Every structure is written in structure tokens, then in C-alpha cells.
Amino acid sequence: MTGHGSRTITDVDVVVCSPGRSYVTLRLGTADGLVGWGDATLNGRELAVVAYLRDHVAPLLLGKDSSRIGDLWQYLYRGPYWRRGPVTMAAISSVDQALWDIQGKAAGMPVFQLLGGRARERLMTYPHASGHTVEDAIASIAAKLEEGYAAVRVQASVPGLPSTYGIHVGDSRDHAYEPAHTDLPDEEAWNTPLYLDFVPKLMKAVRDELGYGFNLLHDGHHRLTPTEAAWLGKELEPQRLFWLEDVTPAEDQSAFSLIKAHTTTPLAVGEVFNSIWDCQQLVTNRWIDYIRCATTHTGGITHMKRILDLADLYGVRSGCHGPSDVSPVGMAANIHLGFAVPNFGVQEFMGYPDAAAEVFTTSYRLVSGHLEIDDTVPGLGVEVDVEAAERFPYDRKYLPVNRRLDGSMHDW
Ligand code: CS2
Ligand code: MG
Numbered sequence: 001m002t003g004h005g006s007r008t009i010t011d012v013d014v015v016v017c018s019p020g021r022s023y024v025t026l027r028l029g030t031a032d033g034l035v036g037w038g039d040a041t042l043n044g045r046e047l048a049v050v051a052y053l054r055d056h057v058a059p060l061l062l063g064k065d066s067s068r069i070g071d072l073w074q075y076l077y078r079g080p081y082w083r084r085g086p087v088t089m090a091a092i093s094s095v096d097q098a099l100w101d102i103q104g105k106a107a108g109m110p111v112f113q114l115l116g117g118r119a120r121e122r123l124m125t126y127p128h129a130s131g132h133t134v135e136d137a138i139a140s141i142a143a144k145l146e147e148g149y150a151a152v153r154v155q156a157s158v159p160g161l162p163s164t165y166g167i168h169v170g171d172s173r174d175h176a177y178e179p180a181h182t183d184l185p186d187e188e189a190w191n192t193p194l195y196l197d198f199v200p201k202l203m204k205a206v207r208d209e210l211g212y213g214f215n216l217l218h219d220g221h222h223r224l225t226p227t228e229a230a231w232l233g234k235e236l237e238p239q240r241l242f243w244l245e246d247v248t249p250a251e252d253q254s255a256f257s258l259i260k261a262h263t264t265t266p267l268a269v270g271e272v273f274n275s276i277w278d279c280q281q282l283v284t285n286r287w288i289d290y291i292r293c294a295t296t297h298t299g300g301i302t303h304m305k306r307i308l309d310l311a312d313l314y315g316v317r318s319g320c321h322g323p324s325d326v327s328p329v330g331m332a333a334n335i336h337l338g339f340a341v342p343n344f345g346v347q348e349f350m351g352y353p354d355a356a357a358e359v360f361t362t363s364y365r366l367v368s369g370h371l372e373i374d375d376t377v378p379g380l381g382v383e384v385d386v387e388a389a390e391r392f393p394y395d396r397k398y399l400p401v402n403r404r405l406d407g408s409m410h411d412w
Helices: 046-061 069-078 086-107 134-147 192-210 226-235 255-262 280-284 300-313 328-340 386-390
Strands: 009-017 023-030 035-039 123-126 128-131 151-156 187-190 215-219 243-245 267-269 364-367 370-373 401-404
Touching: 009 046, 009 386, 023 046, 023 086, 035 086, 035 328, 046 069, 046 086, 069 086, 069 300, 086 300, 086 328, 123 151, 123 215, 123 328, 128 134, 134 151, 134 192, 151 192, 192 215, 192 226, 226 243, 226 255, 255 267, 280 300, 300 328, 328 364, 328 370
Parallel strands: 128 151, 151 215, 187 401, 215 243, 243 267
Antiparallel strands: 009 023, 023 035, 123 370, 364 370
């Protein structure tokens, strides 16, 4: 639908910057001067989404009515013949977020008000704790609990492997810590027996030392077979985890039927999903407990709301992906949903490099390990300083790849 009114989209820009991490941010402007921001960051493949937006989406948006959020979503999803996939869906997500941002600004309301209004005072948040030894990992969790967090994810170096993904170097508040992001992919080594031997010992030591008064999480990064995952879930039952994440690659959704049949450890998955169809069997068969999709990669607020509504019918709660490679704009979209939906579970919040704060300012803030939001700021509440962004030109980085000890490729 072409728009002729004040809400007509008159300009479309894509801002690419790397203030410590790389971010792709869509800017939509309307005839009446409103500006909406959307996150289109696809870690390690950023420029593919930039091209999709600039070359194929921007021409379609100019002249459209920005208030028709649902119809524009359908237009971008059904229109191009080719559906889904991370590049397409990250692009659609950013348009959708920017349109909700504009809608909120036009209404003078924060987006969560448009989604049904505040359902809770603050969001439980989990950070990453890690260590090269069990003792270091426990100290890292203890420091997070001291800060007020009620939930903590823990990873530790697997003895016998030269390196383990997700372990911080230096101060864990230094978000340059993911040593993983390099000019060409690092090669990491993987060995399942060593991992399966270690993780139950790690989790038992954590509970023995720190007790059961907080929510404990662990991420498997898609590295086990369904049978191995079922064994690990059973083994960890005495440690009463909040969740065990990404135990196996989830292209094969039915693999989770086997895992779920064998363990009461709650399961979370979905950070690499990009549509409701990736979640459908997992949710409707009750094979998972938490759905991890991020608003940035799963079609924006419009589509995430549908996923979370479907999930709620089956007792599945949200646990939106929130690493530092989802930008503060995408994080805000997760947070507005989190404040409004009935089935909020937890919000991952890994934090951002200090330089990111020069580019993005937010109306949400972290207070004692929980997220709060300012009721008075309309839209998504994130402003982007484009001049500051220019000080941080795009810097291509890769995640590591993962090889078994015999040299063959393993899952991420
Ligand atoms: C991780 C991420 O946050 C998580 O749960 O799995 O750190 C992930 O490795 C990165 O987002 C990859 O882009
Ligand atoms: Mg993960």
C-alpha cells in the first residue's frame, strides 16, 4: 500500500559499525520526521544483510505507510517468493523493529504499551560466568551473584582440550573477551568424551560450593548427539538446572523427542532459528521448556510475538538470545516483549563493549542483575548516534570453527 500521509516512509539508511563488535542498524524516516531503528546484525555474515536491505528492501519501503506494520511484514515475507533463512529474516526483523519504534513514537508510548502493557516490574537476566578451572568458574558465578543476578550461565575449560569456546580471558566485564572473534576463523578442538566427563563434575562442584538458591544454566553449543544429550540431561538432574541449552543441532526437531523422553532437566534451544516453523514441532510436542529465538533473527517483534503466543499455549517460556552480537536495538526489542508477554522466562544479557555506548543509548538499564525500563521514553527507546558510528568502521571478524581431534568438522 502506498502511503501519502505524514507517516509515509521517506528515507531508508543502513548504518554499519564495529564499536568492539559489529552491528548493522536500519534507519527508517517518515514524512513527519519520525525516525525508527531496527537491528539487522548477523554475526560473521553482516554484509550479506546490508546488501539484502540496500539492494532489495529499501526500494520497496520508500513511499509505503509506516503504520501498516503487519501488512509490510507479509509483503516482505510472502512477496519475494524466497522465504525464511537468516539473511532474509534478519532484514525483515530490522524493518519490523523500526516500524514498531515509529509506531510507538507516533503514539507517544513505549513499545511494550502497544504490546499489551507492563506485565512485570523487571526482567530476570542472566550473564555469562566462566573460568579456566572449576575454582575460577565458581568464583566467577559468585561474583555475578554478588552483583544481584538471580540466574547465571556457567562454562569452563574442558580439561584435556587446548581451548573451549565461551571462556573469558581477563576480566569477564571486558567484552572484548570472546577471543573467538578473529580476522580468520580460529580452529578449536572438540572431544565429546572429555566434555561429558567434565560437565557433571563442574555442575556438582558449583552446587556443592554455592548451593541451590539461584538459577544455574549451561550452554552445550549444539555439540552432542541426541543420545549423548539425553545422558547428560539425566546426569545433571540432581543439580536442578534452570536450563540446558542447545544440546544438539535443531534442524532435526524430532531429535528432541528422544532427549525429552529421558530427562527432566529443562531444555532450551532456538538462538539460530529464524521463523515460527523452526519452533513448531518443538513447542507443540512439548519437547522443550524455553524458546531462545532473538527478535533480531526471527522476523522482528511481529513474528516473535506469534512464536511466544504459540509457546505459551504449551507452557514454553521465553529466553531470548542476548549476546553482545545482538545490538542494543535488538536487545530493546527483546526487552519490550519481555515486559509484555505472560510467558517471559529469562533474558540473556551478556553486556556490550564500552565503545558501543558511544553509538547506542538505551531506555533500558541493568540494575542489580535485572533489566528495568523507563516508562516515559516512546518507541523502542534506543537512539543511535550516526556520527559516532562513523568513528568505528566495519571490521570483519569470524567465530572459530570446531574440529574433532581427528581433524573432521564438528557442529557449532
Ligand atoms: C551463545 C552466543 O549467547 C549464547 O548463548 O551461544 O554467545 C553465540 O556463541 C554467539 O551469539 C554467536 O554469534
Ligand atoms: Mg547459546
